[in-house]
Amino acid sequence: MFAPAPTLPVSDADPFALDVLQDPLQFQAALRDAGPVVYLRRYDVFALSRYEQVHAALTDWQSFQSAAGVGLSNFRYETPWRPPSILLEADPPHHDAPRAVLSKILGPRALQKLRASWVLDADVLVDQLLSNTTEFDAVTALTAAFPLRVFPDAVGIPDAGRENLLPYGDHAFNAFGPANSLVEKGAPRVAELSGWVNEQCAREVLTGDGFGAQIWAAADRGDITHEQAPLVVRSLLTAGVDTTVNGLAAVLYAFARYPEQWARLRENRTLARTAFDEAVRWESPVQTFFRTATRDTEIGGTVIPDGKKILMFLGAANRDPRRWENPDVFDLGRNPSGHVGYGMGIHQCVGQHVARLESEALLTALASRVESLEIAGPVRRHLNNTLRSWESVPVRVQLS
Amino acid sequence: MSQNPVSSGTPADAALRVDAKVVVAEGVVALTLRHPTGRRLPDWAPGAHIDLVLPNGLTRQYSLCGDRWDAHSYRVGVLREPSGRGGSAYVHDELAVGDLVGVGGPRNNFPLVPSQKYLFVAGGIGITPLLPMIRQAELIGADWRLVYGGRTRTSMAFREELAAYGDRVVFLPRDERGLPDLPAYLAEATDAKVYVCGPGALLAAVEKCCADWAVGRLRTERFVPKDRGAPLRNEPFEVELARSGLAVTVNPGATVLDAVQAAGVNVLSSCRGGTCGTCETTVLAGAPDHRDSVLDDDERSAGDCMLICVSRSCSDRLVLDL
Numbered sequence: 036m037f038a039p040a041p042t043l044p045v046s047d048a049d050p051f052a053l054d055v056l057q058d059p060l061q062f063q064a065a066l067r068d069a070g071p072v073v074y075l076r077r078y079d080v081f082a083l084s085r086y087e088q089v090h091a092a093l094t095d096w097q098s099f100q101s102a103a104g105v106g107l108s109n110f111r112y113e114t115p116w117r118p119p120s121i122l123l124e125a126d127p128p129h130h131d132a133p134r135a136v137l138s139k140i141l142g143p144r145a146l147q148k149l150r151a152s153w154v155l156d157a158d159v160l161v162d163q164l165l166s167n168t169t170e171f172d173a174v175t176a177l178t179a180a181f182p183l184r185v186f187p188d189a190v191g192i193p194d195a196g197r198e199n200l201l202p203y204g205d206h207a208f209n210a211f212g213p214a215n216s217l218v219e220k221g222a223p224r225v226a227e228l229s230g231w232v233n234e235q236c237a238r239e240v241l242t243g244d245g246f247g248a249q250i251w252a253a254a255d256r257g258d259i260t261h262e263q264a265p266l267v268v269r270s271l272l273t274a275g276v277d278t279t280v281n282g283l284a285a286v287l288y289a290f291a292r293y294p295e296q297w298a299r300l301r302e303n304r305t306l307a308r309t310a311f312d313e314a315v316r317w318e319s320p321v322q323t324f325f326r327t328a329t330r331d332t333e334i335g336g337t338v339i340p341d342g343k344k345i346l347m348f349l350g351a352a353n354r355d356p357r358r359w360e361n362p363d364v365f366d367l368g369r370n371p372s373g374h375v376g377y378g379m380g381i382h383q384c385v386g387q388h389v390a391r392l393e394s395e396a397l398l399t400a401l402a403s404r405v406e407s408l409e410i411a412g413p414v415r416r417h418l419n420n421t422l423r424s425w426e427s428v429p430v431r432v433q434l435s
Numbered sequence: 436m437s438q439n440p441v442s443s444g445t446p447a448d449a450a451l452r453v454d455a456k457v458v459v460a461e462g463v464v465a466l467t468l469r470h471p472t473g474r475r476l477p478d479w480a481p482g483a484h485i486d487l488v489l490p491n492g493l494t495r496q497y498s499l500c501g502d503r504w505d506a507h508s509y510r511v512g513v514l515r516e517p518s519g520r521g522g523s524a525y526v527h528d529e530l531a532v533g534d535l536v537g538v539g540g541p542r543n544n545f546p547l548v549p550s551q552k553y554l555f556v557a558g559g560i561g562i563t564p565l566l567p568m569i570r571q572a573e574l575i576g577a578d579w580r581l582v583y584g585g586r587t588r589t590s591m592a593f594r595e596e597l598a599a600y601g602d603r604v605v606f607l608p609r610d611e612r613g614l615p616d617l618p619a620y621l622a623e624a625t626d627a628k629v630y631v632c633g634p635g636a637l638l639a640a641v642e643k644c645c646a647d648w649a650v651g652r653l654r655t656e657r658f659v660p661k662d663r664g665a666p667l668r669n670e671p672f673e674v675e676l677a678r679s680g681l682a683v684t685v686n687p688g689a690t691v692l693d694a695v696q697a698a699g700v701n702v703l704s705s706c707r708g709g710t711c712g713t714c715e716t717t718v719l720a721g722a723p724d725h726r727d728s729v730l731d732d733d734e735r736s737a738g739d740c741m742l743i744c745v746s747r748s749c750s751d752r753l754v755l756d757l
């Protein structure tokens with residue numbers, strides 16, 4: 036058993052306890068204040084919650100690897116629940132080629148081709164909704180509906196079974212945490228959902244022009260292998276839906292909580308881009324990721340022993356008052372650049388430009404029709420070991 | 436001529452210090468570069484190159500040939516090019532340990548793709564991008580071979596490092612062994628991905644043998660002993676922000692992103708190192724001086740966008756869609 040140095044703060048708290056997941060802010064503040072590194076005895080991991088150390092650990096892939104798993108499970112000693120991701124759970128050199136292929140396919144220039152149709156899709160969705168009602172659940176009506184409308188088409192998977200995407204993602208993100216009740220809840224459907232997702236990654240199933248087909252084309256050029264291609268598609272399907280659904284929910288929730296910011300956006304539509312990243316900073320849809328020390332590595336004055344896991348609190352870093360002024364406020368006047376909501380370094384979210392484009396389309400469609408919005412009922416969180424998520428965000432809007 | 440990179444158009448932030456300069460073969464020096472504050476350098480993968488912005492205003496591209504697991508230093512090998520316009524001569528004759536040089540990139544047009552088997556073919560200084568590839572091929576346990584040709588044995592850089600790999604490496608100094616029998620080596624390399632770097636004649640000879648190969652099996656990088664076109668600006672330049680109706684001056688020590696920000700226009704950025712693509716900005720007029728790792732050659736020459744956290748201007752004025 037590891038014996039922490041006497042100067043190292045130790046905590047017996049459980050960051051994955053349901054009440055903490057329900058409202059993690061207090062816990063995270065206490066963790067930040069306890070020190071740059073805190074030993075979490077329950078899981079035998081080292082927690083980083085200040086911006087400086089989280090940023091440093093995210094970028095230092097040489098010292099903190101991903102291939103031993105970015106969840107609590109240590110692949111050096113345990114078998115992962117599914118074949119590891121060749122992006123998220125890989126280190127250089129294996130990580131290089133799949134990453135390069137996907138960065139190109141999901142790069143801002145490549146996405147320009149989708150812009151017009153996504154803007155149109157957002158307009159149609161918002162028009163349909165607002166012609167029926169001015170009071171609705173933002174999650175089901177918009178933030179889940181919109182990504183599910185555009186993203187699977189962009190990847191090129193068939194219509195049948197798309198309802199599996201959210202539960203599959205939900206489980207995958209739960210599985211980064213400990214084997215608690217949230218993981219248990221997902222367990223009965225794992226085989227079925229994984230089977231369905233894996234089937235969608237096959238070349239014959241995918242349309243000829245989507246991200247999926249482009250991944251297979253990269254395999255034909257030899258940029259990745261044909262064995263890697265379906266796993267790269269799987270990464271898109273795992274990481275591309277729940278994250279954007281929650282990112283969009285974060286930004287709409289933020290506007291409903293801060294009506295004056297909505298007015299600001301309506302005055303200056305170019306703020307849509309900043310708004311999304313500020314919401315990602317503020318709510319951090321992806322709250323945590325783990326890494327594993329590849330050697331004894333000093334960080335924040337503590338030596339992390341080789342093979343031990345660190346737990347990086349992206350959400351806590353994004354609200355660290357040492358880095359951000361009034362961090363708990365959602366403010367379009369702030370420049371959220373440099374937040375770690377998408378991670379940082381070689382594993383930084385490769386789909387960030389996709390998420391930004393989805394948000395820009397949706398916010399722009401809403402901004403031209405909605406004068407103001409407010410919370411219209413109890414907001415319910417959806418608990419997940421990794422994601423800051425919502426079950427329901429009831430809103431009432433005033434049309435312009 | 437100024438030795439101070441800040442006054443020679445190099446953003447202070449991207450200037451690296453020459454930490455070591457070692458003769459590694461006849462006419463070849465290896466430079467080790469570090470950040471003056473010792474901080475991490477941008478990540479790279481085998482095949483990547485950086486732009487070296489020399490204190491005499493010339494920019495040249497060099498393949499990174501060091502260790503990517505060392506995040507704090509870059510190594511490049513520089514051949515003295517008698518026909519060049521002074522970039523390599525400057526490195527050989529003037530550049531000294533302790534000098535600061537501007538750096539753009541890294542960028543990678545020659546990435547190592549996955550394979551169980553590789554054949555590497557190097558001509559002269561073309562060995563540089565292949566060195567880190569070889570290390571990785573070894574690391575993943577791939578079956579690989581290097582055919583390394585050069586003028587004379589003493590002109591061939593990094594021989595000692597390579598000798599450690601034993602008979603996986605074939606040294607072919609021309610004065611002792613003549614020209615390599617390329618068709619024979621290539622014919623032997625069934626199922627291998629073939630990486631070739633060297634002078635045009637070598638590439639042409641290899642390409643002739645591989646004309647009917649499947650796409651993507653042969654990967655080449657031409658070693659071009661040419662200094663890059665446009666001379667870099669030593670002076671400040673103007674940036675006009677079309678949508679905001681503002682104009683700002685970008686001084687040599689500041690980035691375009693800094694200057695725009697200082698004018699009160701918020702532009703979203705993330706990595707601030709030219710790698711993530713977040714700060715991509717549309718260019719309406721003017722000629723950007725690209726220093727990022729994101730855009731490929733076609734996108735660069737289109738000149739209609741730039742990554743303003745690192746890229747600068749070749750023209751007096753840039754007009755951005757901000």
Ligand code: FES
Binds near residue numbers: 703706709710727745
């Ligand atoms: S901020 Fe990442 S490329 Fe400029």
